[in-house]
Amino acid sequence: MQRPLSHHTVRKLLLKRIHSGEWAPGAIIPVEADLAVEYGCSRTTVNRALRQLAEAGIVERRRKRGTRVNPTPVARTTLEIPIIRQEVTDRGGDYSHHILLQEMAPAPAFVYAKLGLPDQDLLHLETLHLSDNRPYMVEDRWVNVDAAPHIKTAPFDKISPNEWLVQEVPYSDGEISFSACAADERVAELLEVKVGTPLFLVERTTWMDGSPITTLKMYYTEGFRMSSRL
Missing domain, CATH: 3.40.1410.10 (Chorismate lyase-like)
Structure with missing residues (x-):
């Protein structure tokens, strides 16, 4: 039985589609449920992969609006919740x-x-x-x-x-x-x-x-x- 893809692999596959131009800057990326079916993995795995791309400034994620390729990718500051x-x-x-x-x-x-x-x-x-x-x-x-x-x-x-x-x-x-x-x-x-x-x-x-x-x-x-x- 084939093991499900890791979030690292899913992130690389998503990034490849962005770099190839399949998803152009500003394009809406399919929803997590559809990507999970396509890649044969869980929605949690897709969510984690997309979150990493968002933290890198490659995609933008908006609650109730979906995920799109960032038209102007930028480096982002990551702030951890301080104790x-x-x-x-x-x-x-x-x-x-x-x-x-x-x-x-x-x-x-x-x-x-x-x-x-x-x-x-x-x-x-x-x-x-x-x-x-x-x-x-x-x-x-x-x-x-x-x-x-x-x-x-x-x-x-x-x-x-x-x-x-x-x-x-x-x-x-x-x-x-x-x-x-x-x-x-x-x-x-x-x-x-x-x-x-x-x-x-x-x-x-x-x-x-x-x-x-x-x-x-x-x-x-x-x-x-x-x-x-x-």
Whole structure:
């Protein structure tokens, strides 16, 4: 019995069809189910191959819009989800965290829109991360517990939600944005800054094969810097 193709092989076959001009720049690539039938492998294998091509900037993947050959292939920066504890210790700080809120509750409309979920109770977590017992970052997170069922019993007195999710819940893709914002009254109080203080804001949403996992906002104190390498 012939062994099914690996994702490495499928990626090479897809890349060959792109380079040959069969799929020109801007062309829509067949859906995962059709490619899985064509190559005699699982959809998971095809998904992984396409994800690697997307990470390389060769194709573009859009939720509910399919995959197309990138008209202008570019090198992309890959950002791994950082573990905040390591982020603090790498800067020479002594890390700790406090869970300020942990409850199942209805979410704001923008959260359901980001996750693509109908109105339902989600796990709302608010965490204060500290460096040398000083505020470092406030994390406001909503979690789809159907995608992370064991999170309800996670030992958040010993490990932060950030670190637990990185270790326990795999993700296949995500969206991340960076911006500046002014500290509102709640965030200003937690970070011990004045209301209106400029802060660095990171917003991130992750999925596993189309199933939403979590969306969050991270408010960093003044002077925070983030860097990445191509």
